Amino acid sequence: VAVAPPAPPPRPAPAPIAARSTPGIVSIRSATSLGTGFVVRDDGWIATNLHVIAGARTLLVTFHDGRELPVLDVVAADEARDLALVRVGAKGLATLALGDSDAVRAGDPIVAIGHPLGLEDTVSNGLVSAVSVLDPALTVLQISAPIAPGSSGGPIFSDQGDVIGV
Numbered sequence: 710v711a712v713a714p715p716a717p718p719p720r721p722a723p724a725p726i727a728a729r730s731t732p733g734i735v736s737i738r739s740a741t742s743l744g745t746g747f748v749v750r751d752d753g754w755i756a757t758n759l760h761v762i763a764g765a766r767t768l769l770v771t772f773h774d775g776r777e778l779p780v781l782d783v784v785a786a787d788e789a790r791d792l793a794l795v796r797v798g799a800k801g802l803a804t805l806a807l808g809d810s811d812a813v814r815a816g817d818p819i820v821a822i823g824h825p826l827g828l829e830d831t832v833s834n835g836l837v838s839a840v841s842v843l844d845p846a847l848t849v850l851q852i853s854a855p856i857a858p859g860s861s862g863g864p865i866f867s868d869q870g871d872v873i874g875v
Contacts, residue, residue, distance in 0.1 A: 723820045726870045727832045732773045732803035736824045737780070737795070737862060739765030745823040745863035746770065746795070747872065748802045757862030758875060759786050759793040770797050773830070789847060792875060805864055808871025810848070815839050818868045819852055823860025831860065850874045 733748040737757055744761030748754070755770060762768055768780035784794040817837045825831050835854030842848045850873070852865060865874035 723832050723834045726820050726866050727822055727830065729870060730805055730822060730864070730866065731830045733805040734773065734822055734824075734830060734863065736771040736827070736829070737761055737768055738771070739768050741765070743824070743827060743859045744861045745859065747862075747864045748804045749794070749807065751800065751802045751804050753781075753797040753799045753802065754784060755795050755797065756864075756875060757793055757795065759788060759791045761862045762793050762795060768795065770795075772802075806871045808867045808869060808873045810850070810873045813837055813840055813850060813867070813873050819854060819873070820866040820868075820870075821852065821854040821856060821860065821863060822866070823856065823863030825857030825859040827859060831857075 735746045735755060737744045737746045742761055744757055746755040746757035749756050769777055770780060771777050778797040778799055780795045781798055782796050784796050786793045815837055819837055820834045822830055822832050833854040835852050837850050838853050839851040862875060864872040867873045
């Protein structure tokens with residue numbers, strides 16, 4: 710008699726991922742731009758897309774609890790990957806767990822959270838449509854989740870609830 714293998718553990722749905730993650734997701738705005746970011750270190754480091762902050766003289770970060778803090782400096786920027794790390798003066802911030810983006814495959818489910826058009830914590834889900842290696846140092850994910858202006862810089866989550874992309 711064959712015994713069926715045990716069922717895999719259930720994957721979190723978008724709602725629990727969003728509920729757990731939104732304290733670590735922020736809005737970033739300047740006089741001319743609006744985007745999203747997420748906390749990667751509890752001492753104020755926030756990841757976003759470089760185009761969200763490019764050219765801005767001052768940047769203001771708004772947290773889930775309504776607190777607003779100015780960006781003190783740009784810690785790192787990578788134009789080829791359109792990524793930036795900025796720093797605010799805060800401690801004890803809620804951080805998001807980073808996943809293994811190298812393990813992502815076409816067809817994997819994802820959840821995207823952002824602040825399109827200034828709306829907070831908009832959740833959309835979809836799939837990884839393609840994983841494209843543009844060169845050995847740059848891999849991009851094409852996703853089917855809708856992303857609207859203002860969501861740039863927001864986290865893309867695996868179905869485990871870990872950040873696998875921006």
